[in-house]
Amino acid sequence: MERVALRHRVLRLSWPAVAEQWLNVLVGLVTIYLVGHLGAAPLAAVGLGEQVMQIAIALFTSIGVGSTAIIARHVGARELHLVGLVVQQSFVIATVIGVASSGLVVVFAESIFTLFRSEPDVVNLGAAYLRIAGGSLFLSSLLFVGAAILRGAGDTRTPMLVMLAVNATNVVLSLALIYGALGIPALGVTGAGLASALSRGIGGFLMVWLVVRGRGYVQSDLLRRLSVDTKQIGRILNVGIPAGLETLQTNAAQIVFAMIISSLGTAQFAAHVVAMRIETIAITPGFGFGIAAATLVGQALGAGRPDLAKRSGYLSQVYALAVVTTLGVGLFVFAEQISAFFVNDPAVVAQTITLTRIMAAAAPAIASLHVFSGSLRGAGDTRWVMFIMLVCLWAGRVSAGFLLATVAGFGVAGAWIAMVGDMYARGGLLWRRFASGKWQKTIV
Numbered sequence: 001m002e003r004v005a006l007r008h009r010v011l012r013l014s015w016p017a018v019a020e021q022w023l024n025v026l027v028g029l030v031t032i033y034l035v036g037h038l039g040a041a042p043l044a045a046v047g048l049g050e051q052v053m054q055i056a057i058a059l060f061t062s063i064g065v066g067s068t069a070i071i072a073r074h075v076g077a078r079e080l081h082l083v084g085l086v087v088q089q090s091f092v093i094a095t096v097i098g099v100a101s102s103g104l105v106v107v108f109a110e111s112i113f114t115l116f117r118s119e120p121d122v123v124n125l126g127a128a129y130l131r132i133a134g135g136s137l138f139l140s141s142l143l144f145v146g147a148a149i150l151r152g153a154g155d156t157r158t159p160m161l162v163m164l165a166v167n168a169t170n171v172v173l174s175l176a177l178i179y180g181a182l183g184i185p186a187l188g189v190t191g192a193g194l195a196s197a198l199s200r201g202i203g204g205f206l207m208v209w210l211v212v213r214g215r216g217y218v219q220s221d222l223l224r225r226l227s228v229d230t231k232q233i234g235r236i237l238n239v240g241i242p243a244g245l246e247t248l249q250t251n252a253a254q255i256v257f258a259m260i261i262s263s264l265g266t267a268q269f270a271a272h273v274v275a276m277r278i279e280t281i282a283i284t285p286g287f288g289f290g291i292a293a294a295t296l297v298g299q300a301l302g303a304g305r306p307d308l309a310k311r312s313g314y315l316s317q318v319y320a321l322a323v324v325t326t327l328g329v330g331l332f333v334f335a336e337q338i339s340a341f342f343v344n345d346p347a348v349v350a351q352t353i354t355l356t357r358i359m360a361a362a363a364p365a366i367a368s369l370h371v372f373s374g375s376l377r378g379a380g381d382t383r384w385v386m387f388i389m390l391v392c393l394w395a396g397r398v399s400a401g402f403l404l405a406t407v408a409g410f411g412v413a414g415a416w417i418a419m420v421g422d423m424y425a426r427g428g429l430l431w432r433r434f435a436s437g438k439w440q441k442t443i444v
Contacts, residue, residue, distance in 0.1 A: 003311075006296075006308070006311060006312060006315060007315065009296060009312075010289075010292055010293075010296065010312065010315050010316055010319060011319070013154065013156050013291075013292035013295055013296065014156075014288055014289050014291075014292040014316065014319065015288075016156040016157040016159070016160040017151065017156040017159075017160070017287075017288040017289070017291040017292050018284065018285045018287075018288030018289065018323075019160045019163075019288070020147070020156065020159045020160040020163045020288070021284040021285075021287050021288045021291070022281075022284045022285075022288075023160065023163035023164055023166070023167050024163050024166075025277075025280040025281075025284050026167050027166060027167060027170050027196065027199065027200070029277050029280070029342075030167070030170055030171055030174055031046060031050070031170075031174060031192050031195070031196060032046065032047060032050075032273065032274060032277050032342060033341070033342050034174050034175070034178045034179070034192065035178065035188075035189065035192050036274065036342050036343040036344070037343070037344060038178075038188060038189070039345070040266050040267060040270045040345055040348060041121045041122050041125060041266065042125055042188065042189050043270045043273060043274070043343065043348075044122045044126075044262075044266055044269050044270045044273060045113075045121075045122045045123075045125035045126035045129055045189060046125075046126070046129055046189060046192055047269075047270070047272075047273030047274075047276075047277075048113065048122070048126050048258065048262075048269075048273070049113075049126045049129040049130045049133060049193075050133075050196075051254065051255070051258060052105065052112055052130060052134075053105075053130070053133060053134060053137070053196075054251065055247075055248075055251040055255075056098075056101040056105065056134075056137050056140070056141075057137075057140060057144060058247040058250070058251055059097055059101065059244055059247055059248070060094060060097065060098065060140065060141040060143075060144040060145055061144055061148070061243075061247065062240050062241075062243040062244035062246070062247045063090065063093050063094055063097065063141075063145050063148075063236065063240045063244070064090075064144055064145045064147065064148025064149070064240075065148070065239060065240055065243040065294075065377045065382060066090075066235070066236035066237065066238070066239035066240030066243065067086060067087075067090040067145060067148050067149050067152060067236060067240075068148045068149070068151055068152035068294055068295065068298065068377070068378065069152070069239050069294070069298050069377060069378055069379070069380045069444050070086050070152070070235055070236060070239065070380075070444050071083055071086055071087070071149060071152030071153055071218075071298075072152040072153075072154075072294070072295050072297075072298025072299045072301075072302060072378060073298050073299070073301060073302035073380075073444055074086065074302060075152065075153050075154065075299055075302065076298065076299035076300060076301065076302025076303040077302040077303060077304075079302075083153065083218060084218070085229060085232055086149075086232055086235075086236065087149050087211060087218055088227070088229075088232075089228070089229050089232040089233045089236060090145050090148075090149055090236060091142065091145065091146075091208070091211075092228055092233065093145075093233060093236060093237070093240075094141040094142055094144075094145035095138065095141065095142070097141055098137055098138035098139070098140065098141025098142065099138045101134075101137045101138070101141070102134060102135055102136070102137040102138045105130055105131075105134030105135075105137060106130075106131050106134050106135055109126075109127040109128075109130040109131045109134065110123065110127040112127075112130065113126040113127050113130070115259075122266065125189045126189075128189060128190055128193065129189050129190070129192060129193040130193070131193070132190065132193030132194055132196075132197055133192075133193040133196040133197050134197075135197055136196070136197035136198070136200050136201040136204075138204075139200060139201040139203075139204030139205065140200045140201075140203075140204055141204070142204040142205075142207055142208050143162070143166075143200060143203040143204040143206075143207045146159075146162075146204075146207035146208060146210070146211050147159035147162070147163075147207065149211060149218060150210075150211070150218060151291055151294070151295055152294075152295060152298065153218045154295055154299065155218070156291065156292065156295070158210060159207075162203055162206050162207050162210070163203070165202070165203065165206060166199050166200060166202065166203035167199075169198065169199040169202055169203075170195055170196065170199035170200075173194065173195035173198055173199060174191070174192060174195040176191075176195075177190075177191030177192070177194050177195050178191040178192050178195070179191075235444065238444070239377075239380045239382055239444055240382075242382035242383045242385070242386045243377060243382045243385070243386070245386055246382065246385055246386035246389045246390070249386075249389070249390055249393070249394075250389055250393055253393040253394055253397055253398050254393075254397075256398050257397055257398055257401055257415065257419070258272070260398075260401060260402050260405055260406065260415060261405065261412050261415055263406075264405065264406075264411055264412055267345070267347045267348055267351065268351055268411060268412040269412075270343070270345070270348045271348045271349075271350075271351030271352045271355060271412060272351075272355065272412055272415075272416075274339065274342045274343050274348065274352045275339075275351075275352050275355035275356050275359065275416070277342065278331065278338055278339070278342070278352070278356050278359075279356070279359045281327060281331060282324055282327045282328050282331060282359070282360070282362075282363055282366055283324075283366050283370070285320060285323045285324050285327065285367075286320045286323075286324045286366045286367045286369070286370035286371060287370045287374075289316045289317070289319055289320035289323075289367070289370065289371050289374070290316070290320070290370040290371045290372075290373060290374025290375070291374055292316055292374075293312060293313050293316035293317075293371050293372075293374045293375040293378060294374040294375065294377050294378030295378060296309070296312035296313075296316070296378070297309040297312055297313055297375045297378035297379050298378040298379065298380075300312055301379055301440065306437070306440040309375075309379065309440065310434075310437065310440075312375070313371065313372065313375035313434055316371045316374075316375070317367060317368060317371040317372065320367040320368075320370065320371045321364060321367040321368070323367075324363045324364070324366050324367040325363045325364055325367070327363065328359075328360040328361070328362070328363025328364075328366075329360070329363075331356055331357075331359070331360045332356075332357050332360035332361075335352075335353045335356040335357050335360070336349075336353050338356065339352035339353045339356060351412060351413075354413050355412065355413065355416050358413060358416045358417060358420060359416065359419075359420065361420055362419075362420040362423045362424070364427070365420070365423040365424040365426070365427040365428075366423060366427070367427075368427035368428070368430065368431050369423060369426045369427035369430055372427070372430035372431050372433070372434045373385050373389075373426075373430050375434055375439075376430065376433060376434060376439050379439040379440065379442050380439075380442040380443070380444035381433075381438075381439035381442045384433050384439070385430070385433075388426055388429045388430055388433070389426065392422050392425045392426045392429065393422060393426075396418060396419075396421050396422030396425055397418055397419050397421075397422040400418035400421060400422075401414070401415040401416075401418035401419060402415075403418075404417055404418050405418075
Protein backbone atom coordinates (compact mmCIF):
# COMPACT_ATOMS: atom_id res chain seq x y z
CA MET A 1 0.00 0.00 0.00
CA GLU A 2 2.84 2.40 0.85
CA ARG A 3 4.45 1.70 -2.54
CA VAL A 4 1.26 2.60 -4.37
CA ALA A 5 0.89 5.77 -2.30
CA LEU A 6 4.51 6.71 -3.08
CA ARG A 7 3.97 6.24 -6.82
CA HIS A 8 0.90 8.43 -6.59
CA ARG A 9 2.81 11.16 -4.72
CA VAL A 10 5.73 11.10 -7.18
CA LEU A 11 3.38 11.52 -10.14
CA ARG A 12 1.18 14.08 -8.35
CA LEU A 13 4.19 16.26 -7.51
CA SER A 14 6.07 15.62 -10.76
CA TRP A 15 3.60 16.50 -13.48
CA PRO A 16 2.97 20.09 -12.32
CA ALA A 17 6.73 20.52 -11.75
CA VAL A 18 7.45 19.23 -15.26
CA ALA A 19 4.74 21.48 -16.68
CA GLU A 20 6.08 24.48 -14.74
CA GLN A 21 9.61 23.93 -16.04
CA TRP A 22 8.35 23.56 -19.60
CA LEU A 23 6.41 26.79 -19.19
CA ASN A 24 9.51 28.50 -17.79
CA VAL A 25 11.50 27.29 -20.80
CA LEU A 26 8.69 28.34 -23.11
CA VAL A 27 9.27 32.00 -22.20
CA GLY A 28 12.70 31.72 -23.81
CA LEU A 29 11.52 29.48 -26.65
CA VAL A 30 8.83 31.95 -27.71
CA THR A 31 11.39 34.74 -27.74
CA ILE A 32 13.90 32.66 -29.72
CA TYR A 33 11.20 31.61 -32.20
CA LEU A 34 10.03 35.17 -32.85
CA VAL A 35 13.51 36.72 -32.91
CA GLY A 36 14.90 33.81 -34.96
CA HIS A 37 12.99 35.06 -37.99
CA LEU A 38 14.67 38.48 -37.76
CA GLY A 39 18.09 37.07 -38.70
CA ALA A 40 21.21 35.41 -37.26
CA ALA A 41 22.55 38.53 -35.48
CA PRO A 42 19.34 39.28 -33.49
CA LEU A 43 19.07 35.58 -32.67
CA ALA A 44 22.65 35.40 -31.39
CA ALA A 45 22.16 38.63 -29.41
CA VAL A 46 18.99 37.52 -27.64
CA GLY A 47 20.29 33.97 -27.13
CA LEU A 48 23.45 35.21 -25.44
CA GLY A 49 21.47 37.76 -23.44
CA GLU A 50 19.15 35.05 -22.15
CA GLN A 51 22.15 32.93 -21.20
CA VAL A 52 23.46 35.79 -19.07
CA MET A 53 20.00 36.21 -17.53
CA GLN A 54 20.02 32.52 -16.64
CA ILE A 55 23.11 33.09 -14.48
CA ALA A 56 21.13 35.43 -12.23
CA ILE A 57 18.06 33.19 -12.32
CA ALA A 58 20.24 30.23 -11.33
CA LEU A 59 21.43 32.20 -8.30
CA PHE A 60 17.83 32.76 -7.27
CA THR A 61 17.20 29.05 -7.74
CA SER A 62 20.16 28.31 -5.46
CA ILE A 63 18.55 30.26 -2.63
CA GLY A 64 15.41 28.31 -3.43
CA VAL A 65 17.34 25.05 -2.94
CA GLY A 66 18.01 26.01 0.67
CA SER A 67 14.40 27.09 1.18
CA THR A 68 13.00 23.90 -0.34
CA ALA A 69 15.22 21.59 1.73
CA ILE A 70 14.51 23.32 5.07
CA ILE A 71 10.79 23.82 4.51
CA ALA A 72 10.42 20.19 3.38
CA ARG A 73 12.13 19.00 6.58
CA HIS A 74 9.82 21.14 8.75
CA VAL A 75 6.72 19.97 6.89
CA GLY A 76 7.81 16.32 7.17
CA ALA A 77 8.40 16.77 10.91
CA ARG A 78 5.12 18.72 11.24
CA GLU A 79 7.01 21.75 12.63
CA LEU A 80 4.69 24.12 10.82
CA HIS A 81 5.33 27.06 13.16
CA LEU A 82 8.84 27.37 11.65
CA VAL A 83 7.73 27.34 8.02
CA GLY A 84 6.55 30.97 7.98
CA LEU A 85 9.84 32.18 9.47
CA VAL A 86 11.86 30.40 6.77
CA VAL A 87 9.55 31.85 4.10
CA GLN A 88 10.14 35.39 5.34
CA GLN A 89 13.92 35.07 5.45
CA SER A 90 13.98 33.45 2.01
CA PHE A 91 12.30 36.53 0.54
CA VAL A 92 14.73 38.82 2.39
CA ILE A 93 17.71 37.05 0.77
CA ALA A 94 15.99 36.96 -2.64
CA THR A 95 15.34 40.70 -2.58
CA VAL A 96 18.96 41.58 -1.77
CA ILE A 97 20.41 39.30 -4.45
CA GLY A 98 17.76 40.31 -6.99
CA VAL A 99 18.40 44.04 -6.64
CA ALA A 100 22.17 43.51 -6.89
CA SER A 101 21.75 41.34 -10.01
CA SER A 102 19.53 43.90 -11.74
CA GLY A 103 22.05 46.67 -11.10
CA LEU A 104 25.06 44.69 -12.32
CA VAL A 105 23.39 43.49 -15.52
CA VAL A 106 22.09 46.94 -16.46
CA VAL A 107 25.40 48.70 -15.80
CA PHE A 108 27.69 46.15 -17.47
CA ALA A 109 25.48 44.95 -20.35
CA GLU A 110 27.77 46.09 -23.16
CA SER A 111 30.92 44.90 -21.40
CA ILE A 112 29.39 41.46 -20.99
CA PHE A 113 28.79 41.10 -24.72
CA THR A 114 32.25 42.43 -25.55
CA LEU A 115 33.69 39.75 -23.24
CA PHE A 116 32.09 37.10 -25.44
CA ARG A 117 34.03 38.42 -28.44
CA SER A 118 30.76 38.83 -30.32
CA GLU A 119 30.57 40.71 -33.61
CA PRO A 120 29.73 44.45 -33.33
CA ASP A 121 26.10 44.17 -34.46
CA VAL A 122 25.51 41.36 -31.92
CA VAL A 123 27.08 43.48 -29.14
CA ASN A 124 24.84 46.47 -29.87
CA LEU A 125 21.63 44.45 -30.11
CA GLY A 126 22.46 42.22 -27.15
CA ALA A 127 23.36 45.07 -24.81
CA ALA A 128 20.05 46.78 -25.56
CA TYR A 129 18.16 43.55 -24.86
CA LEU A 130 20.05 42.83 -21.64
CA ARG A 131 19.59 46.32 -20.18
CA ILE A 132 15.82 46.06 -20.55
CA ALA A 133 15.27 42.39 -19.64
CA GLY A 134 17.81 42.53 -16.80
CA GLY A 135 16.02 45.42 -15.15
CA SER A 136 13.32 43.03 -13.92
CA LEU A 137 15.67 40.52 -12.31
CA PHE A 138 14.81 41.69 -8.79
CA LEU A 139 11.20 40.65 -9.47
CA SER A 140 12.31 37.40 -11.08
CA SER A 141 14.12 36.58 -7.83
CA LEU A 142 10.80 36.69 -5.98
CA LEU A 143 9.18 34.53 -8.66
CA PHE A 144 11.73 31.72 -8.47
CA VAL A 145 12.28 31.73 -4.70
CA GLY A 146 8.53 31.84 -4.10
CA ALA A 147 8.09 28.80 -6.35
CA ALA A 148 10.80 26.93 -4.41
CA ILE A 149 9.08 27.75 -1.11
CA LEU A 150 5.80 26.27 -2.28
CA ARG A 151 7.48 23.17 -3.71
CA GLY A 152 9.16 22.48 -0.37
CA ALA A 153 5.69 22.42 1.19
CA GLY A 154 4.53 19.95 -1.46
CA ASP A 155 2.65 22.44 -3.65
CA THR A 156 3.92 22.14 -7.22
CA ARG A 157 0.62 23.14 -8.82
CA THR A 158 0.60 26.83 -7.81
CA PRO A 159 4.07 27.54 -9.34
CA MET A 160 2.83 25.85 -12.52
CA LEU A 161 -0.22 28.13 -12.70
CA VAL A 162 1.92 31.23 -12.11
CA MET A 163 4.26 30.22 -14.95
CA LEU A 164 1.20 29.69 -17.14
CA ALA A 165 0.24 33.32 -16.49
CA VAL A 166 3.82 34.44 -17.20
CA ASN A 167 3.79 32.61 -20.53
CA ALA A 168 0.43 33.95 -21.63
CA THR A 169 1.63 37.47 -20.88
CA ASN A 170 4.94 36.88 -22.67
CA VAL A 171 3.30 35.53 -25.84
CA VAL A 172 0.90 38.47 -26.14
CA LEU A 173 3.54 41.09 -25.38
CA SER A 174 6.19 39.49 -27.61
CA LEU A 175 3.90 39.38 -30.63
CA ALA A 176 2.86 42.99 -30.07
CA LEU A 177 6.28 44.44 -29.26
CA ILE A 178 8.64 42.48 -31.54
CA TYR A 179 6.62 42.67 -34.76
CA GLY A 180 4.22 45.51 -33.92
CA ALA A 181 0.49 45.21 -33.31
CA LEU A 182 -2.43 47.09 -31.76
CA GLY A 183 -0.89 50.42 -32.76
CA ILE A 184 2.51 49.52 -31.22
CA PRO A 185 5.48 49.91 -33.61
CA ALA A 186 7.73 46.92 -34.32
CA LEU A 187 10.58 47.13 -31.79
CA GLY A 188 12.48 43.95 -32.70
CA VAL A 189 15.08 42.94 -30.11
CA THR A 190 14.10 45.84 -27.83
CA GLY A 191 10.51 44.58 -27.87
CA ALA A 192 11.72 41.10 -26.90
CA GLY A 193 13.48 42.59 -23.87
CA LEU A 194 10.40 44.51 -22.81
CA ALA A 195 8.16 41.45 -23.14
CA SER A 196 10.56 39.34 -21.05
CA ALA A 197 10.89 42.01 -18.35
CA LEU A 198 7.16 42.68 -18.03
CA SER A 199 6.04 39.04 -18.05
CA ARG A 200 8.58 37.87 -15.44
CA GLY A 201 7.93 41.00 -13.38
CA ILE A 202 4.21 40.27 -13.28
CA GLY A 203 5.04 36.70 -12.27
CA GLY A 204 7.14 37.97 -9.35
CA PHE A 205 4.33 40.18 -8.02
CA LEU A 206 1.81 37.36 -8.40
CA MET A 207 4.01 34.83 -6.57
CA VAL A 208 4.58 37.12 -3.57
CA TRP A 209 0.85 37.87 -3.36
CA LEU A 210 -0.02 34.16 -3.33
CA VAL A 211 2.57 33.29 -0.68
CA VAL A 212 1.53 36.20 1.56
CA ARG A 213 -2.11 35.10 1.32
CA GLY A 214 -1.10 31.57 2.40
CA ARG A 215 -1.04 28.29 0.46
CA GLY A 216 -1.38 24.95 2.25
CA TYR A 217 1.40 24.53 4.81
CA VAL A 218 2.83 27.93 3.86
CA GLN A 219 1.32 30.52 6.17
CA SER A 220 3.46 33.65 6.38
CA ASP A 221 2.90 36.98 8.13
CA LEU A 222 5.48 38.48 5.79
CA LEU A 223 3.93 41.93 5.59
CA ARG A 224 2.81 42.28 9.20
CA ARG A 225 6.08 41.37 10.94
CA LEU A 226 8.94 41.98 8.55
CA SER A 227 12.21 41.18 10.33
CA VAL A 228 15.65 39.71 9.76
CA ASP A 229 16.49 36.46 11.54
CA THR A 230 20.19 35.72 11.15
CA LYS A 231 19.82 32.15 12.42
CA GLN A 232 17.30 31.20 9.72
CA ILE A 233 19.25 33.09 7.06
CA GLY A 234 22.32 31.11 8.13
CA ARG A 235 20.44 27.82 7.73
CA ILE A 236 19.19 28.75 4.27
CA LEU A 237 22.64 29.91 3.16
CA ASN A 238 24.34 26.84 4.62
CA VAL A 239 22.45 24.75 2.08
CA GLY A 240 22.10 27.45 -0.56
CA ILE A 241 25.71 28.72 -0.74
CA PRO A 242 27.17 25.43 -2.02
CA ALA A 243 24.28 25.30 -4.48
CA GLY A 244 25.05 28.91 -5.41
CA LEU A 245 28.75 28.19 -5.87
CA GLU A 246 27.80 25.20 -7.98
CA THR A 247 25.56 27.46 -10.02
CA LEU A 248 28.23 30.12 -10.45
CA GLN A 249 30.88 27.71 -11.63
CA THR A 250 28.34 25.88 -13.80
CA ASN A 251 27.38 29.12 -15.50
CA ALA A 252 31.01 30.20 -15.70
CA ALA A 253 31.77 26.93 -17.47
CA GLN A 254 28.78 27.45 -19.77
CA ILE A 255 29.94 31.00 -20.55
CA VAL A 256 33.46 29.81 -21.43
CA PHE A 257 31.85 27.03 -23.47
CA ALA A 258 29.70 29.63 -25.26
CA MET A 259 32.78 31.80 -25.86
CA ILE A 260 34.49 28.86 -27.53
CA ILE A 261 31.52 28.37 -29.82
CA SER A 262 31.03 32.11 -30.39
CA SER A 263 34.59 32.32 -31.73
CA LEU A 264 33.61 29.82 -34.46
CA GLY A 265 31.29 32.38 -36.13
CA THR A 266 27.77 33.78 -35.90
CA ALA A 267 26.07 30.93 -37.79
CA GLN A 268 27.55 28.22 -35.57
CA PHE A 269 26.77 30.17 -32.42
CA ALA A 270 23.20 30.83 -33.60
CA ALA A 271 22.79 27.07 -34.16
CA HIS A 272 24.12 26.47 -30.65
CA VAL A 273 21.55 28.94 -29.24
CA VAL A 274 18.63 27.28 -31.04
CA ALA A 275 19.79 23.73 -30.22
CA MET A 276 20.16 24.66 -26.54
CA ARG A 277 16.53 25.76 -26.55
CA ILE A 278 15.45 22.56 -28.29
CA GLU A 279 17.50 20.58 -25.78
CA THR A 280 15.33 21.93 -22.98
CA ILE A 281 12.42 19.90 -24.37
CA ALA A 282 14.21 16.77 -23.13
CA ILE A 283 15.95 18.29 -20.10
CA THR A 284 12.83 19.85 -18.57
CA PRO A 285 11.01 16.63 -17.55
CA GLY A 286 14.19 15.40 -15.85
CA PHE A 287 14.42 18.66 -13.95
CA GLY A 288 10.73 18.42 -13.03
CA PHE A 289 11.11 14.91 -11.61
CA GLY A 290 14.20 16.18 -9.75
CA ILE A 291 12.05 18.88 -8.11
CA ALA A 292 9.53 16.25 -7.00
CA ALA A 293 12.36 14.06 -5.68
CA ALA A 294 13.79 17.00 -3.68
CA THR A 295 10.45 17.60 -1.97
CA LEU A 296 9.81 13.90 -1.25
CA VAL A 297 13.34 13.22 0.01
CA GLY A 298 13.31 16.28 2.30
CA GLN A 299 9.90 15.53 3.76
CA ALA A 300 10.74 11.84 4.28
CA LEU A 301 13.94 12.74 6.15
CA GLY A 302 12.00 15.26 8.25
CA ALA A 303 9.57 12.47 9.15
CA GLY A 304 12.47 10.20 10.18
CA ARG A 305 12.06 7.85 7.17
CA PRO A 306 15.41 7.62 5.31
CA ASP A 307 14.23 4.38 3.67
CA LEU A 308 11.26 6.20 2.14
CA ALA A 309 13.56 9.03 1.03
CA LYS A 310 15.76 6.59 -0.89
CA ARG A 311 12.81 4.85 -2.54
CA SER A 312 11.43 8.26 -3.55
CA GLY A 313 14.66 9.14 -5.38
CA TYR A 314 14.89 5.84 -7.23
CA LEU A 315 11.23 5.86 -8.25
CA SER A 316 11.52 9.42 -9.55
CA GLN A 317 14.54 8.35 -11.61
CA VAL A 318 12.61 5.47 -13.20
CA TYR A 319 9.79 7.78 -14.32
CA ALA A 320 12.22 10.43 -15.52
CA LEU A 321 14.21 7.89 -17.52
CA ALA A 322 11.10 6.68 -19.33
CA VAL A 323 9.88 10.18 -20.21
CA VAL A 324 13.23 11.76 -21.15
CA THR A 325 14.37 8.81 -23.28
CA THR A 326 11.09 8.87 -25.19
CA LEU A 327 11.52 12.57 -25.87
CA GLY A 328 15.14 12.02 -26.91
CA VAL A 329 14.04 9.52 -29.55
CA GLY A 330 11.45 12.02 -30.80
CA LEU A 331 14.04 14.81 -31.05
CA PHE A 332 16.38 12.57 -33.03
CA VAL A 333 13.69 11.52 -35.50
CA PHE A 334 12.14 14.98 -35.99
CA ALA A 335 15.31 17.07 -35.65
CA GLU A 336 14.96 18.58 -39.13
CA GLN A 337 11.35 19.69 -38.70
CA ILE A 338 11.94 21.08 -35.20
CA SER A 339 15.06 23.00 -36.25
CA ALA A 340 13.36 24.55 -39.27
CA PHE A 341 10.48 25.66 -37.05
CA PHE A 342 12.73 27.91 -34.96
CA VAL A 343 14.92 29.51 -37.64
CA ASN A 344 14.86 29.95 -41.41
CA ASP A 345 18.57 30.49 -42.15
CA PRO A 346 19.68 27.33 -44.09
CA ALA A 347 23.21 27.29 -42.64
CA VAL A 348 21.89 27.62 -39.08
CA VAL A 349 19.21 24.97 -39.65
CA ALA A 350 21.75 22.42 -40.94
CA GLN A 351 23.99 22.90 -37.90
CA THR A 352 21.04 22.79 -35.51
CA ILE A 353 19.88 19.42 -36.87
CA THR A 354 23.29 17.91 -36.15
CA LEU A 355 23.44 19.32 -32.61
CA THR A 356 19.90 18.19 -31.79
CA ARG A 357 20.71 14.61 -32.79
CA ILE A 358 23.93 14.63 -30.79
CA MET A 359 22.02 15.80 -27.71
CA ALA A 360 19.31 13.15 -28.17
CA ALA A 361 21.94 10.55 -27.27
CA ALA A 362 22.29 12.10 -23.80
CA ALA A 363 18.68 11.41 -22.74
CA PRO A 364 19.41 8.66 -20.14
CA ALA A 365 22.17 10.75 -18.57
CA ILE A 366 19.89 13.81 -18.40
CA ALA A 367 17.28 11.86 -16.42
CA SER A 368 19.79 10.53 -13.89
CA LEU A 369 21.76 13.71 -13.28
CA HIS A 370 18.67 15.86 -12.70
CA VAL A 371 16.81 13.42 -10.45
CA PHE A 372 19.78 12.46 -8.29
CA SER A 373 21.07 16.03 -8.00
CA GLY A 374 17.52 17.05 -6.99
CA SER A 375 17.36 14.23 -4.44
CA LEU A 376 20.69 15.20 -2.89
CA ARG A 377 19.73 18.88 -2.78
CA GLY A 378 16.44 17.99 -1.10
CA ALA A 379 18.49 16.25 1.58
CA GLY A 380 20.70 19.34 1.93
CA ASP A 381 23.75 17.45 0.56
CA THR A 382 24.66 20.31 -1.77
CA ARG A 383 28.44 20.21 -1.22
CA TRP A 384 28.84 16.87 -3.00
CA VAL A 385 26.67 18.03 -5.88
CA MET A 386 28.87 21.12 -6.18
CA PHE A 387 32.07 19.05 -6.25
CA ILE A 388 30.80 16.64 -8.91
CA MET A 389 29.57 19.49 -11.11
CA LEU A 390 32.89 21.34 -10.74
CA VAL A 391 35.06 18.44 -11.88
CA CYS A 392 32.88 17.20 -14.72
CA LEU A 393 31.98 20.56 -16.27
CA TRP A 394 35.51 21.93 -16.46
CA ALA A 395 37.30 18.69 -17.31
CA GLY A 396 34.61 17.36 -19.63
CA ARG A 397 32.54 20.11 -21.20
CA VAL A 398 35.03 23.00 -21.31
CA SER A 399 38.43 21.36 -21.75
CA ALA A 400 37.31 18.50 -23.99
CA GLY A 401 34.95 20.85 -25.82
CA PHE A 402 37.81 23.23 -26.66
CA LEU A 403 40.01 20.40 -27.90
CA LEU A 404 37.32 18.84 -30.10
CA ALA A 405 35.93 22.13 -31.42
CA THR A 406 39.14 24.02 -32.18
CA VAL A 407 42.22 21.79 -31.96
CA ALA A 408 40.62 18.74 -33.61
CA GLY A 409 38.61 21.00 -35.93
CA PHE A 410 35.17 19.42 -35.39
CA GLY A 411 33.57 22.82 -34.74
CA VAL A 412 30.38 23.20 -32.75
CA ALA A 413 29.51 19.50 -33.20
CA GLY A 414 32.73 18.52 -31.42
CA ALA A 415 31.90 20.84 -28.52
CA TRP A 416 28.49 19.23 -28.17
CA ILE A 417 29.95 15.72 -28.17
CA ALA A 418 32.07 16.81 -25.19
CA MET A 419 28.94 18.19 -23.53
CA VAL A 420 27.21 14.81 -23.84
CA GLY A 421 30.22 13.12 -22.26
CA ASP A 422 30.06 15.56 -19.36
CA MET A 423 26.40 14.71 -18.77
CA TYR A 424 27.09 10.96 -18.60
CA ALA A 425 29.95 11.53 -16.15
CA ARG A 426 27.80 13.71 -13.87
CA GLY A 427 24.84 11.34 -14.03
CA GLY A 428 27.00 8.36 -13.05
CA LEU A 429 28.76 10.10 -10.16
CA LEU A 430 25.54 11.55 -8.73
CA TRP A 431 23.92 8.12 -8.94
CA ARG A 432 26.86 6.64 -7.00
CA ARG A 433 26.63 9.31 -4.29
CA PHE A 434 22.89 8.72 -3.89
CA ALA A 435 23.37 4.95 -3.72
CA SER A 436 25.90 5.36 -0.88
CA GLY A 437 23.17 6.70 1.43
CA LYS A 438 25.61 9.07 3.18
CA TRP A 439 23.34 12.06 2.37
CA GLN A 440 20.78 10.67 4.83
CA LYS A 441 22.82 12.05 7.74
CA THR A 442 22.98 15.63 6.45
CA ILE A 443 21.83 18.24 9.00
CA VAL A 444 19.99 21.34 7.73
